[in-house]
Amino acid sequence: xxxxxxxxxxxLELLPKNRSLPCEYDLILLDxxxxxxxxxxxxxxxxxxRKLFIPIVIVTGQGDEIIAAKALKIGAxxxxxxxxxxxxxxxxxxxxxxxxxxxxxxxxxxKQSELKFRSVLDLEV
Numbered sequence: 001x002x003x004x005x006x007x008x009x010x011x012l013e014l015l016p017k018n019r020s021l022p023c024e025y026d027l028i029l030l031d032x033x034x035x036x037x038x039x040x041x042x043x044x045x046x047x048x049x050r051k052l053f054i055p056i057v058i059v060t061g062q063g064d065e066i067i068a069a070k071a072l073k074i075g076a077x078x079x080x081x082x083x084x085x086x087x088x089x090x091x092x093x094x095x096x097x098x099x100x101x102x103x104x105x106x107x108x109x110x111k112q113s114e115l116k117f118r119s120v121l122d123l124e125v
Contacts, residue, residue: 060088
């Protein structure tokens, strides 16, 4: 199921406001240039403010290595330049990004569970 959104602000409206709320999307594909917020601004909000574990892949005609490095540094899972045959590689990039983010989510959940378990043990001692 794909939801096509052509505006960065609208895309953010479709996502949960924080990690504790359910998200109906498994992955976000972003173009770098969007009306409203650009991809880097959207990633900052998703990662730093909302702290969502949803995988983010930027698919864009902007082949700028500086932008790619910034995107990856602030939380994009991959950066794909629209060049010849890029669609052949996109499915494996999507799968890898999803699986990597799912592992991160599971590790976070395990860490939270361990913290709760330790706090219970500390109260009992």
